[in-house]
Each structure stands twice: as structure tokens, then as C-alpha cells.
Amino acid sequence: HSVGLIGAPFSKGQRRDGVEKGPDLIRSAGLVxxxxxxxxxxxxxxxxxxxxxxxxxxxxxxxxxxxxxxANQRLSAAVHAVKNDGHTCVMLGGDHxxxxxxxxxxxxxxxxxxxxxxxxxxxxxxxxxxxTGNIHGQPMSYLIHELHSKIxxxxxxxxxxxxxxxxxxxxxxxxxxxxxxxxxxTLLGIKGYSMTEVDRLGIAKVMEETCDYIFxxxxxxxxxxxxxxxxxxxxxxxxxxxxxxxxxxxxxxxITEHICQTGMLSAVDMVEVNPKRGRTEDEISxxxxxxxxxxxxxxxxxxxxxxxxxxxxx
Ligand SMILES: N[C@@H](CC/C=C/[B-](O)(O)O)C(=O)O
Ligand SMILES: [Mn+2]
Ligand SMILES: [Mn+2]
Ligand SMILES: [Mn+2]
Numbered sequence: 001h002s003v004g005l006i007g008a009p010f011s012k013g014q015r016r017d018g019v020e021k022g023p024d025l026i027r028s029a030g031l032v033x034x035x036x037x038x039x040x041x042x043x044x045x046x047x048x049x050x051x052x053x054x055x056x057x058x059x060x061x062x063x064x065x066x067x068x069x070x071a072n073q074r075l076s077a078a079v080h081a082v083k084n085d086g087h088t089c090v091m092l093g094g095d096h097x098x099x100x101x102x103x104x105x106x107x108x109x110x111x112x113x114x115x116x117x118x119x120x121x122x123x124x125x126x127x128x129x130x131x132t133g134n135i136h137g138q139p140m141s142y143l144i145h146e147l148h149s150k151i152x153x154x155x156x157x158x159x160x161x162x163x164x165x166x167x168x169x170x171x172x173x174x175x176x177x178x179x180x181x182x183x184x185x186t187l188l189g190i191k192g193y194s195m196t197e198v199d200r201l202g203i204a205k206v207m208e209e210t211c212d213y214i215f216x217x218x219x220x221x222x223x224x225x226x227x228x229x230x231x232x233x234x235x236x237x238x239x240x241x242x243x244x245x246x247x248x249x250x251x252x253x254x255i256t257e258h259i260c261q262t263g264m265l266s267a268v269d270m271v272e273v274n275p276k277r278g279r280t281e282d283e284i285s286x287x288x289x290x291x292x293x294x295x296x297x298x299x300x301x302x303x304x305x306x307x308x309x310x311x312x313x314x
Pocket of ligand 2: 096119121123136227
């Protein structure tokens with residue numbers, strides 16, 4: 001595996017400070033060294049810088065649109081470049097509004113994508129359905145062809161072109177979906193495995209069905225957008241919007257192991273790690289270590305163990 005790593009220390013898609021510290025926390029937990037130790041080539045492109053936007057007044061109830069639009073335009077270019085360099089892109093957030101730029105940039109390099117969205121939330125509110133105005137609850141609405149007519153003009157958002165079809169999306173881990181979002185998911189017929197389906201089917205069947213579904217016609221490159229709050233807060237409490245009844249650590253890792261073995265993973269987002277939401281160092285490290293382990297699972301780490309192809313027994 002060849003990995004291109006981008007840090008996106010950005011927090012303005014939501015209200016809580018601290019999530020911009022995610023990239024460096026995940027690096028300091030040894031992500032790059034661990035990926036290299038398991039045989040990956042890793043190029044770390046460093047952390048992005050984002051322009052300060054003054055007087056970023058809400059538009060309707062959409063908060064910080066200019067900062068979010070500008071940051072995602074830069075991220076889109078960065079992800080596009082990483083893909084053009086031939087890597088699987090790993091984007092470390094930062095809040096989930098960054099999926100706008102990550103998926104847009106990925107689609108610029110690989111036009112036909114499937115999206116696996118692992119999250120307690122659907123993040124598919126439009127600017128007009130959002131109850132909070134926080135853009136980290138809206139990213140998918142800007143990206144989906146079938147919702148384009150429902151998106152109003154927003155400053156610094158005109159560069160965004162819908163790039164994903166509803167039929168190419170699968171959600172896993174849902175358990176806190178707004179009524180307006182549930183209507184959109186139903187209307188568009190978007191495939192979703194909520195925690196109810198995870199309980200009913202088991203994670204192995206969920207992943208088998210997910211891959212059958214996204215590969216049903218053409219085998220499209222996978223964009224895996226992983227919100228750490230998909231995991232149960234007992235594992236990952238240090239996040240902005242924790243929701244009880246989440247994925248176990250084992251289920252979370254199984255998802256990444258299964259996606260890895262498809263050989264179709266093309267980009268990963270790992271977002272919403274927020275150290276300020278951890279009440280103890282242990283809560284922060286549990287959250288950060290889970291994020292690292294999930295990414296390592298995406299790139300070949302196996303719980304059965306691994307050994308390099310060229311290993312020679314002494
Ligand atoms: N549906 C809520 C929650 C959003 C959660 C966003 B997250 O999944 O990125 O944490 C909203 O629209 O504000
Ligand atoms: Mn999210
Ligand atoms: Mn979430
Ligand atoms: Mn979150």
C-alpha cells in the first residue's frame with residue numbers, strides 16, 4: 001500500500017474547539033511509523049493551513065459558510081494532488097465538514113466513486129433542513145447529484161460540483177438521524193445499516209452486503225469516510241457529538257479489515273477526534289488509539305497477525 005497523508009486541522013464545521021488538534025494527536029500516536037512497520041510506503045504531506053475569514057456571518061442558519069467553503073476548496077486540491085501522485089489518500093480531521101473537500105478532490109481524480117460513510121449520524125442535512133446550521137451535519141447534501149436542486153447558493157461554495165450518486169452510498173453505524181435526514185435517506189433510497197441492522201445481521205453480514213451492493217454493477221473505488229463517533233463512546237469519548245449504543249472496537253476494526261481486503265480502497269477520512277472532549281488522558285488516548293488502529297486496519301493490519309512477504313526464518 002502507498003499512503004498519502006494530509007492533516008486538516010479545521011474546526012469551523014461545528015462549534016467546539018479542539019477538533020483541529022486531531023491530525024497532530026493521531027500522528028503523535030505513531031500512525032506513520034505503524035503504517036511503515038506493516039509494510040506501507042507513507043508520504044506525509046503535512047498539515048494544511050486555512051485562511052482566516054473575518055465577518056463570516058451565517059447565511060440563513062448556516063454557520064461559518066465562507067471559512068468552511070474556503071477550507072474545503074483547498075482540501076479538494078490537496079486530495080486531488082495526493083491521488084494524482086498515485087497514493088491512497090488518508091485525510092485526518094478536523095470536523096466532518098471536511099468530507100466536502102475530501103470527496104470532491106477524490107472525485108476529481110477518480111470520477112466514479114462509491115462512498116462508505118461510517119458514522120452515528122447521516123451528515124446529510126441540506127442548508128434548509130439543518131436544525132443547527134453546523135456544516136459538519138451537512139457535507140453529504142452538497143455532494144449528491146439527487147440533492148443538487150435543494151442546495152441554495154452559499155459564499156465560497158460555488159466551486160462544489162455534486163459527484164456521488166445516491167445508489168453508490170452506504171451508511172454504517174447510524175443511530176442519531178434527524179427526521180429531515182431520515183426523509184432524505186428514504187426519498188433517495190440510500191442504503192443504510194443502522195445499529196439495528198448491525199445488531200440484527202452482525203457486522204460480517206453488514207460488510208458482505210455493503211460490498212455486494214456497492215460492487216453490484218461496476219467495481220468503483222471506495223471513499224471511506226470514518227467519523228470516530230461511529231464507535232461507542234466507551235471507546236471513543238473524545239469527540240464532539242458522542243452517541244450511546246455505538247460500534248464496538250471489534251466491529252469498527254472489522255469494517256476496515258473488510259474494506260481493505262476488497263482492494264478497492266482509494267481514500268479514507270478519519271474525523272472528529274477532539275481531545276478537549278475527553279475528560280481524562282485515558283479517554284483521549286483511547287479515542288486517538290482507536291483512530292490509529294482503524295486506519296492501520298484499512299492498510300493491511302490483521303488481528304491474526306502479519307508477516308512480511310520477504311521474511312526469512314533464521
Ligand atoms: N444532525 C446533527 C448532528 C451532526 C453531527 C455531525 B457529525 O456526524 O460530523 O459528528 C446536525 O445536523 O447538527
Ligand atoms: Mn460525521
Ligand atoms: Mn457523527
Ligand atoms: Mn462528530
